[in-house]
Amino acid sequence: MKVMLRQNSLGHLVVYVAKKDLEEEVVKQEVVEEGKVFTLANGWELAIPTLEEPLRLPQTIEAKRLA
Amino acid sequence: MTPPESATLNEVAPQQPVADTKELIKEVLEAYPEKTRKRREKHLNVYEEGKSDCGVKSNIKSVPGSMTTRGCAYAGSKGVVWGPIKDMIHISHGPVGCGYYSWSGRRNYYIGTTGIDTFGTMQFTSDFQERDIVFGGDKKLAKLITELEELFPLNRGVSIQSECPIGLIGDDIEAVAKKSAKEIGKTVVPVRCEGFRGVSQSLGHHIANDAVRDWVFPQYDKEKKAGNIPDGTAYDVAIIGDYNIGGDAWSSRILLEEIGLRVVAQWSGDGTLHEMINTPSVKLNLVHCYRSMNYISRHMEEAYGIPWLEYNFFGPTKIAESLREIASKFDETIQQKAEEVIAKYEAQTQAVLEKYRSRLEGKTVALMVGGLRPRHVVPAFHDLGMRLIGTGYEFGHNDDYKRTTHYIENGTLIYDDVSAYEFEEFVKELKPDLIASGIKEKYVFQKMALPFRQMHSWDYSGPYHGYDGFAIFARDMDLALNSPTWSLIGAPWKNAEAAK
Numbered sequence: 001m002k003v004m005l006r007q008n009s010l011g012h013l014v015v016y017v018a019k020k021d022l023e024e025e026v027v028k029q030e031v032v033e034e035g036k037v038f039t040l041a042n043g044w045e046l047a048i049p050t051l052e053e054p055l056r057l058p059q060t061i062e063a064k065r066l067a
Numbered sequence: 068m069t070p071p072e073s074a075t076l077n078e079v080a081p082q083q084p085v086a087d088t089k090e091l092i093k094e095v096l097e098a099y100p101e102k103t104r105k106r107r108e109k110h111l112n113v114y115e116e117g118k119s120d121c122g123v124k125s126n127i128k129s130v131p132g133s134m135t136t137r138g139c140a141y142a143g144s145k146g147v148v149w150g151p152i153k154d155m156i157h158i159s160h161g162p163v164g165c166g167y168y169s170w171s172g173r174r175n176y177y178i179g180t181t182g183i184d185t186f187g188t189m190q191f192t193s194d195f196q197e198r199d200i201v202f203g204g205d206k207k208l209a210k211l212i213t214e215l216e217e218l219f220p221l222n223r224g225v226s227i228q229s230e231c232p233i234g235l236i237g238d239d240i241e242a243v244a245k246k247s248a249k250e251i252g253k254t255v256v257p258v259r260c261e262g263f264r265g266v267s268q269s270l271g272h273h274i275a276n277d278a279v280r281d282w283v284f285p286q287y288d289k290e291k292k293a294g295n296i297p298d299g300t301a302y303d304v305a306i307i308g309d310y311n312i313g314g315d316a317w318s319s320r321i322l323l324e325e326i327g328l329r330v331v332a333q334w335s336g337d338g339t340l341h342e343m344i345n346t347p348s349v350k351l352n353l354v355h356c357y358r359s360m361n362y363i364s365r366h367m368e369e370a371y372g373i374p375w376l377e378y379n380f381f382g383p384t385k386i387a388e389s390l391r392e393i394a395s396k397f398d399e400t401i402q403q404k405a406e407e408v409i410a411k412y413e414a415q416t417q418a419v420l421e422k423y424r425s426r427l428e429g430k431t432v433a434l435m436v437g438g439l440r441p442r443h444v445v446p447a448f449h450d451l452g453m454r455l456i457g458t459g460y461e462f463g464h465n466d467d468y469k470r471t472t473h474y475i476e477n478g479t480l481i482y483d484d485v486s487a488y489e490f491e492e493f494v495k496e497l498k499p500d501l502i503a504s505g506i507k508e509k510y511v512f513q514k515m516a517l518p519f520r521q522m523h524s525w526d527y528s529g530p531y532h533g534y535d536g537f538a539i540f541a542r543d544m545d546l547a548l549n550s551p552t553w554s555l556i557g558a559p560w561k562n563a564e565a566a567k
Contacts, residue, residue, distance in 0.1 A: 004365060009376070009392075016365070021126060021464035041119070058369045 001065065003046065006058035015040055015063075037066065083456060083497060085478045088113045092480075095492045103130050110484060116477035121468040125460065125483045128266045134487035136435075136461050136507050139262035141165055143271020144278075145228035147359055149258065151175035151310050151335040152343070153185040154223040156215055159192040160208060160240065161230025165262070166192045174524045176314050177337040184221040191215065200232055205243050212247040212255065223340045224254030226278075234261035244282075254340060256282040267462035267484075268437070269358065276362035279343060284370075287347045296348055302328045302397065303349040307364055307375070308356030308439075311336020313529020318536045319355070319380050326394060326405045334360060347371040351396055353378055355532075356439045358467055377470075380532040381540070382447030383416040412534040420450070423541040426549055428452035433499040435485055435508065436522045437461035442471040444503070444522065447531070447540055456497050459485050461505075487511070501548050516556035518547040 004016040013026040015038060028039035035050040045066040051059070092111045096104045107130060112122040129135040138146070141159075146169050149157055159166030170190045179185025193211050195204055212225055225247070227240050240257040248255040258278045260271045290296050304323065309316040316336040323330050331349055332342035346352075352364050352375040364375040376396065378389035387409045394405035430453045434441050441458045448455060457480035460467055468481070480493060491511060494502060502512045503522045512519045520526050520543060528543050530536040 004369065006365075006368065018362075021466050023466045023469065058365070060369060 001063060002060055003063045004058055004060045005055075013038075013057075015046065038063075043067075083478055083480075085113050085115060088478060088480050088497075091493070091496050094496075095489055098488070098492075103133075106130055107486075107489070110482065111489070112481050114472065114475050114477065114479045114481055119469065119472065120465070121471055121475075121481040123468060123481050123483045125468060126266060126269060126462070126464045127484075129484055130486070135484055136505055137266070137484060138268040138271075138462075140260045140264040140268060140271035140274060141228060141230055141262040142169060143268030143273075143359070144258050144260035144275035145169070145271075146173060147268065147310065148272055148275035148335060149226050149228060149256075149278075151177070151187065152226070152338050152340060153177040153179055153187045154221075154339045155226055155254075156186050156189075156191055156219060156222045156224075157226045157228055158208075158211065158215075159190065159230060160204070160227050161193065161232050162195045163192050165230045166190050172524070173310065174312055174527070174529075175336050176311050176317070182219070186219070186222065195230075195232060200236055203236060203238055204233070205238050205240070208238075208240065208243050209247055212243075212251065216251045216253075222253070224256065225251075226256040226258055228258050229261045231262045234259065234263070254283070254286065269462040269464065272359035273362050276360065276366075279363055280366050283340070283343050284347060286344050290344070291347075296345070299331065299348050299350075300329055301350060302401070303331050304328045304351045304353050304393075305332040305334060305342075305346045305349045306330055307334045307352050307354045308358075308360035309333065309336050309532070310356070312523075313525045313527075313531070315530040315532040315536065318530040318533035321535075322380070322386070322390065322408060322533050323353070323393070325408045325411075326390060327401045328393075328397070334363075347373065349373060351376060351393075353393065355380070357470070358438045358463065361466075379443045379446065380536070381444045382450040382537055383412070383534065384450055385443075385446040386534060386537070415534060416537065419538045419541050423545050424452050426545050427541075429454070430500040430548060431456045431497075432501045432503055433457040433480075433494060433497065434522070435459045435461070435482065435490060435502075435504040437463075437505075439467075440522055442467070442474040444531075445474040447537060448544075450537070451541055451544060453501075453544070455479055456499050457482065457493060459483055491515075501544065514556075516553055518550065518553060520544065520547050 006014050008014045014023060015026060016023045024040040024042050026038045027041050030037040036048045038046045038048055047064040047066055096108055099107060109124040114121050129137060145157055171188045177185055177187045181188055193204060193207055199207055227244060244255040244257040256278055258275060260274045264270050306316055306319060309319055316333050320330050332346045347367060352367060352373055354360060354364050354375050354377045357377055367373045368375055378393060379385040390405045390409060394402040432448050432453050432455055437460060441460050445455050455475060459482035501518045503520045505523045506521055509519050509521055525531055528539060531540045
């Protein structure tokens with residue numbers, strides 16, 4: 001699904017999923033083979049493909065929900 | 068006989084415990100058939116301190132047969148987002164009723180000569196007949212746009228607001244828009260906001276936002292490439308999501324200009340097409356109505372790198388907080404000016420509070436509106452010493468309910484897309500001193516002898532934004548609550564109590 005990564009006013013990384021009206025902070029980032037796994041404040045886990053460095057925010061990417 | 072000053076002036080309601088309110092929700096739901104009860108119970112809850120959201124589901128289709136207050140996608144696009152753009156002609160494309168019955172209902176104030184260079188309170192429709200449904204209405208639409216250009220040569224552009232039949236019969240309004248735009252040499256925006264799309268007006272906002280992105284912003288990109296967009300100043304901002312109801316955007320703009328910012332665009336109250344085109348050149352987008360304009364703000368952040376900031380200009384506490392937050396995004400001169408402005412209005416605010424607070428202190432209010440108001444006006448009530456006992460959105464989404472938690476206290480009843488029956492039952496039980504909701508609820512509650520304010524169009528008053536607006540807000544709440552009229556109408560349960 002399409003998710004938008006952005007920084008909120010506190011400087012935290014936030015995931016916004018328009019289709020789900022979901023806006024949650026990323027509480028944990030794990031590096032895996034295929035990129036990264038983001039754990040959100042509501043318990044969701046998203047597989048994020050490898051992102052270009054330096055990270056340009058905000059950015060819309062294709063992510064897969066794991067849990 | 069002169070009635071006593073107020074029926075409610077000296078009563079203070081006790082706070083409702085969470086468990087009791089939960090019990091109340093259960094009781095109210097019992098009247099429904101099982102299937103409906105299951106659907107509705109997800110939309111009603113009690114806010115508990117510390118939770119990150121209100122615990123309700125939202126943005127789901129209303130239960131068929133229940134009296135909902137929601138509108139349609141056409142209402143969201145034509146009525147809310149596009150309608151207030153004053154120098155464009157907005158065609159209600161389809162049968163005449165949709166446009167006629169929503170004509171000029173939102174009091175989006177504007178400056179200009181109506182019918183010459185501004186068209187805010189005018190109503191244009193393609194007036195579909197059976198023949199247009201059978202043979203398609205594209206030719207009629209093209210002819211209509213040509214005619215409009217002849218009759219109103221000073222229009223800056225045209226938007227085509229689709230009503231239900233357009234999507235159903237499969238008219239190609241995009242092709243007409245492109246052709247007509249060439250013919251008249253102006254912007255023509257087709258908006259696919261057929262009423263049947265989505266569950267409420269909320270999708271209409273989204274569709275309207277997308278239409279701006281696809282049909283207006285490309286013009287900015289083109290002009291930018293050609294080098295026709297001036298650089299602007301470091302203090303350029305845009306007011307996003309303020310529809311200038313009763314002059315709201317103006318009273319907000321005054322404050323922003325006083326702290327030294329340059330407001331180059333108003334979206335969309337008293338706004339113009341060229342303000343919209345020019346918006347991607349600003350340094351910061353100030354978002355008031357998050358619900359209806361967050362989509363375009365997010366797009367501008369990603370595509371043009373413009374940060375956005377939500378602010379709240381209801382009530383002195385939040386105004387000061389918002390002004391400081393806005394100023395913190397700029398340099399010290401702005402920050403200093405923000406402090407000066409806050410200090411400047413201090414005396415005025417104190418006078419308002421002195422006059423009204425004693426008359427409103429401890430009173431309770433129940434809200435049910437749309438957009439941003441179920442949360443944004445709460446601090447204004449708090450400033451007057453009033454308490455919120457229940458709030459809910461007509462068409463809010465999950466992100467709205469998340470934002471609401473910062474505004475409400477433990478034990479507040481939350482109702483999403485509340486039906487007429489539910490709202491009435493809640494009010495009977497919780498007995499708020501004031502109900503602030505829409506025109507569809509107004510007369511029910513007034514007949515129950517409850518003070519009421521219509522919060523969609525400020526009950527034909529306003530503005531309520533900004534320091535000047537707060538004075539009007541306080542006066543209006545006092546007028547509603549402490550009117551001697553209420554003691555002349557007996558609330559049914561009070562009569563029953565008295566008879567015992």
